[in-house]
Amino acid sequence: MKIGIIGGGAVGLLFSHYLSKKFDVTLLARRAEQVLDINSYGITLKRDDCYDHSFIKTEMLRESSLGFDALIIAVKEYDLEPVINALSNTDVKVPLLFLQNGIGHIERVKNLPHETILAGSVEHGALKENDHSVVHTGNGRTNIAFIRGESKGIEELLIQEIKYFPFSLQDDYEKMVLKKLFINVLINPLTSIARIKNGRLAENPHFLHLQRTLFDELQILFPHMKDHIRFQEVVDIARSTSSNRSSMLKDIEEKRNTEVETILGALLIKAEKENHFLPIMKTLYELVKGIEREGQGG
Numbered sequence: 001m002k003i004g005i006i007g008g009g010a011v012g013l014l015f016s017h018y019l020s021k022k023f024d025v026t027l028l029a030r031r032a033e034q035v036l037d038i039n040s041y042g043i044t045l046k047r048d049d050c051y052d053h054s055f056i057k058t059e060m061l062r063e064s065s066l067g068f069d070a071l072i073i074a075v076k077e078y079d080l081e082p083v084i085n086a087l088s089n090t091d092v093k094v095p096l097l098f099l100q101n102g103i104g105h106i107e108r109v110k111n112l113p114h115e116t117i118l119a120g121s122v123e124h125g126a127l128k129e130n131d132h133s134v135v136h137t138g139n140g141r142t143n144i145a146f147i148r149g150e151s152k153g154i155e156e157l158l159i160q161e162i163k164y165f166p167f168s169l170q171d172d173y174e175k176m177v178l179k180k181l182f183i184n185v186l187i188n189p190l191t192s193i194a195r196i197k198n199g200r201l202a203e204n205p206h207f208l209h210l211q212r213t214l215f216d217e218l219q220i221l222f223p224h225m226k227d228h229i230r231f232q233e234v235v236d237i238a239r240s241t242s243s244n245r246s247s248m249l250k251d252i253e254e255k256r257n258t259e260v261e262t263i264l265g266a267l268l269i270k271a272e273k274e275n276h277f278l279p280i281m282k283t284l285y286e287l288v289k290g291i292e293r294e295g296q297g298g
């Protein structure tokens, strides 16, 4: 099975490395330096102070990137537009798997003509060290679910047994994506504003109180999620990833854009359409946007 992975960031390098153990993987990057770098050095993965190397093909993503049996999209949500344009010229029979956090992309990817489109929710922690090295900071699994289509064409991916890299097929993509969204809403903005590691949230009663209020606001938007996620589950995730700096905190520290639009922005649009007032969510959104802007020169 020939798999193309679009985006050579933390998640793209992690997926390229592990999937190359069983599949013919090509990383589709956007910078020629990264293509040269991986072609020269391969990928180095660090896990629990051990190093593992893999050699994969790398090329630039072009509108004519063809010949794959499946494509995995591992760019940030705000970088999806040119990728979606490139994908609209690929074979509609090729399954597409989107790994973005948040919900901003879901409706947009449904407009692609492809027969099989999947969403993925990545539970691994990954940290990019340079263009060819990644640290596997947290063991987890990748949950995947069909937005449309069927498993024909990706069965091999679903049944692969790569050590430290399990996949789990979920039956309801909406529930799967929303569960991850609840976690990101309760952890990412607060850790970015307070500049703390995930674990501090659960230890500080003031942050815990804000998380509880955010959880209640989320339930106003998604009342049906009441039976699918409990507040304590999110607290447990903050504890189990206690030494992590959330991806939003890392983006803020490195003065990059954050994924606040697809995590909080999309929710505030939904709230406005449905006439809900969600003051904590709105305040956190404005704070993250403000901090993001200050970091980028105001």
Ligand SMILES: NC(=O)C1=CN([C@@H]2O[C@H](COP(=O)(O)OP(=O)(O)OC[C@H]3O[C@@H](n4cnc5c(N)ncnc54)[C@H](OP(=O)(O)O)[C@@H]3O)[C@@H](O)[C@H]2O)C=CC1
Pocket: 006, 007, 008, 009, 010, 011, 012, 028, 029, 030, 031, 061, 074, 075, 076, 077, 079, 082, 083, 099, 100, 101, 102, 122, 123, 124, 125, 126, 127, 128, 247, 259
């Ligand atoms: N890191 C993590 O632990 C987790 C991440 N995720 C989700 O996975 C997604 C990816 O995250 P992450 O890997 O951390 O992000 P990164 O910012 O590390 O990587 C994104 C990569 O996409 C590349 N890219 C952007 N546009 C294009 C393009 N047009 N063509 C080809 N490549 C492109 C970037 O290239 P360049 O290097 O040139 O900028 C960059 O290498 C996010 O939505 C995130 O929410 C989910 C769970 C865990």
Ligand SMILES: CC(C)(CO)C(=O)C(=O)O
Pocket: 101, 183, 184, 187, 188, 198, 237, 241, 244, 245, 246, 247, 248
């Ligand atoms: C689960 C969590 C909060 C782990 O840090 C994450 O997904 C992120 O940082 O984006």
